[in-house]
Amino acid sequence: MDAVLRLASEHRCFGGTVAFYRHDSAVCGGEMRFSVYVPPQAQAGKVPVLYFLSGLTCTEETFQIKAGAQRLAAELGLMLVVPDTSPRDTGIPNENADWEVGTAAGFYVDATQQPWASRFRMFSYVTRELPELIGKNFPARMDREGIFGHSMGGHGALVCALRQPGRYRSVSAFAPICAPMRVPWGKKAFTTYFGPDTEAWKEWDSLELIRSGRSRLPPLLVDQGTRDKFLVEQLKPELLREACDQAGQPLTLRSQDGYDHGYYFVSTFIADHLRHHAVALTS
Numbered sequence: 523m524d525a526v527l528r529l530a531s532e533h534r535c536f537g538g539t540v541a542f543y544r545h546d547s548a549v550c551g552g553e554m555r556f557s558v559y560v561p562p563q564a565q566a567g568k569v570p571v572l573y574f575l576s577g578l579t580c581t582e583e584t585f586q587i588k589a590g591a592q593r594l595a596a597e598l599g600l601m602l603v604v605p606d607t608s609p610r611d612t613g614i615p616n617e618n619a620d621w622e623v624g625t626a627a628g629f630y631v632d633a634t635q636q637p638w639a640s641r642f643r644m645f646s647y648v649t650r651e652l653p654e655l656i657g658k659n660f661p662a663r664m665d666r667e668g669i670f671g672h673s674m675g676g677h678g679a680l681v682c683a684l685r686q687p688g689r690y691r692s693v694s695a696f697a698p699i700c701a702p703m704r705v706p707w708g709k710k711a712f713t714t715y716f717g718p719d720t721e722a723w724k725e726w727d728s729l730e731l732i733r734s735g736r737s738r739l740p741p742l743l744v745d746q747g748t749r750d751k752f753l754v755e756q757l758k759p760e761l762l763r764e765a766c767d768q769a770g771q772p773l774t775l776r777s778q779d780g781y782d783h784g785y786y787f788v789s790t791f792i793a794d795h796l797r798h799h800a801v802a803l804t805s
């Protein structure tokens with residue numbers, strides 16, 4: 523284990539291990555946290571890596587506790603890597619004042635506006651620094667990466683994959699913010715992190731990236747609950763469907779009757795997502 527990683531806790535789980543780490547991040551200029559589920563197959567050799575990006579107000583712990591992913595990840599031989607949702611305790615004024623921006627609301631972008639720009643660099647963290655740490659410290663096959671996420675993290679997974687064509691072998695999302703530029707959550711975050719010039723926002727909006735035709739994702743799986751209180755105002759899956767249809771991007775968008783936004787929904791469909799990733803990552 524690299525001396526830069528500080529183990530906070532470790533727990534045996536379905537023959538593998540869930541562990542929580544902290545480290546000094548060069549990219550984010552301070553301490554960052556993440557969790558990893560290492561499946562039992564890793565005792566015999568390297569295993570594929572699946573990143574999960576969580577939503578607003580979550581930490582690196584939420585998914586590990588609430589999604590119920592480890593039993594099947596242990597069967598399928600997938601490593602699950604879950605970063606925190608932002609830097610914390612950065613000293614930026616009002617970083618904790620609003621749950622939609624700042625702490626736990628990093629939106630997986632690299633901010634360009636101060637004071638956020640020196641610390642809120644979650645895109646570079648998730649796509650560069652964190653994978654480097656995983657490759658160095660864990661039995662991970664770094665040529666087999668997948669990415670998925672929930673809500674803000676669904677947006678994050680789509681954008682990380684769209685901005686790096688060919689990098690991830692598999693991509694999926696639960697209730698993603700499909701068009702951040704067009705909804706209140708995204709407008710607030712992008713104004714804060716990028717300033718008022720909406721032209722610059724397009725590089726971080728999955729809808730715009732799909733429409734641009736610059737990159738194609740592997741066949742995409744998206745689940746959305748019909749009783750999600752954020753569906754109409756913040757999530758807008760119909761725009762994702764339209765953009766994918768127009769761009770020829772394969773998409774399976776499933777409307778799940780009666781499900782809301784939270785982890786009861788995520789845990790209900792987690793097995794389908796893990797299998798979707800395993801097909802691409804372990805074949």
Ligand SMILES: N[C@@H](CCC(=O)N[C@@H](CS)C(=O)NCC(=O)O)C(=O)O
Nearest residue numbers: 577578579580621673674783784785
């Ligand atoms: N605090 C918000 C809700 C935030 C929220 O729903 N967060 C989602 C992601 S966008 C989540 O996963 N929360 C953690 C949980 O449900 O345990 C509210 O007042 O409505």
